[in-house]
Amino acid sequence: MSRPVRVRFAPSPTGPLHIGGVRTALFNYLFAKKNNGVFYLRIEDTDQNRFVPGAEQYIFEALEWLGISPSETVGKNEKFGPYRQSERKHLYKQYADQLIQSGWAYYAFDTPEALDKxxxxxxxxxxxxxxxxxxxxxxxxxxxxxxxxxxxxxxPAKIL
Structure with a gap:
């Protein structure tokens, strides 16, 4: 038995939804529908320096206006949630620690100034x-x- 198709749209709440994002959402939504799959919306909110208040709600409203309804997202059928990246940090830390312990990853302490040099x-x-x-x-x-x-x-407070 094969697993159902799962596709996502993962916009950042850094401003209004732009046409490139709309295109990606539409293509993924239609692909999921054609294949009896799942289209889910994940919010890429880890760049808090660029976060725009109200942008997440705007994304939801814009998709609704377009008739693109995610099967799963924040507050809706959260089977594989959480659907905000910032709420998944504990998962990423677990796997980052595994990669570091196994030697497949390392810590980089370079400052922007040192890299620029x-x-x-x-x-x-x-x-x-x-x-x-x-x-x-x-x-x-x-x-x-x-x-x-x-x-x-x-x-400790700086680790993911």
């Missing part, structure tokens, strides 16, 4: 700075500092 150095050499496997051990990461120093730099 590296970028400028690369530009002076006619190169493009890309944060990747080539330079991650040259930067300020848990790959190059001790576990004690790493733990000192991560106050």
């Amino acid at each position: 590296h970028r400028k150095q690369h530009e002076e050499q006619g190169k493009t700075f890309i944060y990747n496997w080539h330079n991650r051990e040259k930067l300020d990461t848990s790959l190059v500092i001790s576990d004690e120093e790493t733990n000192r730099r991560i106050p």
Whole structure:
């Protein structure tokens, strides 16, 4: 027995719903309907610096006006919720910790200023700075500092 199709639309509440978002929502909604699947709405609200009060409600109202009704979302059939990213942080922390413990992830402590300095150095050499496997051990990461120093730099309140 195959599992039903599940598609999502995940807008950020950073302002009005734009036409590109409407297009994505419509395509996903129609795909779910055609395949007797589930269309769900997840709110990507983790960027609190760009959060716009009232934008989440506007998204719900705009989709309703368009006739696009999610099968699951905040406050509606929350079978696989929560449907706000900020309310899922505990799940992400659990898996991030697993990745770090297994060696598949690391902590990066680079400041924007330090990264900008590296970028400028690369530009002076006619190169493009890309944060990747080539330079991650040259930067300020848990790959190059001790576990004690790493733990000192991560106050409990700052972890996800």
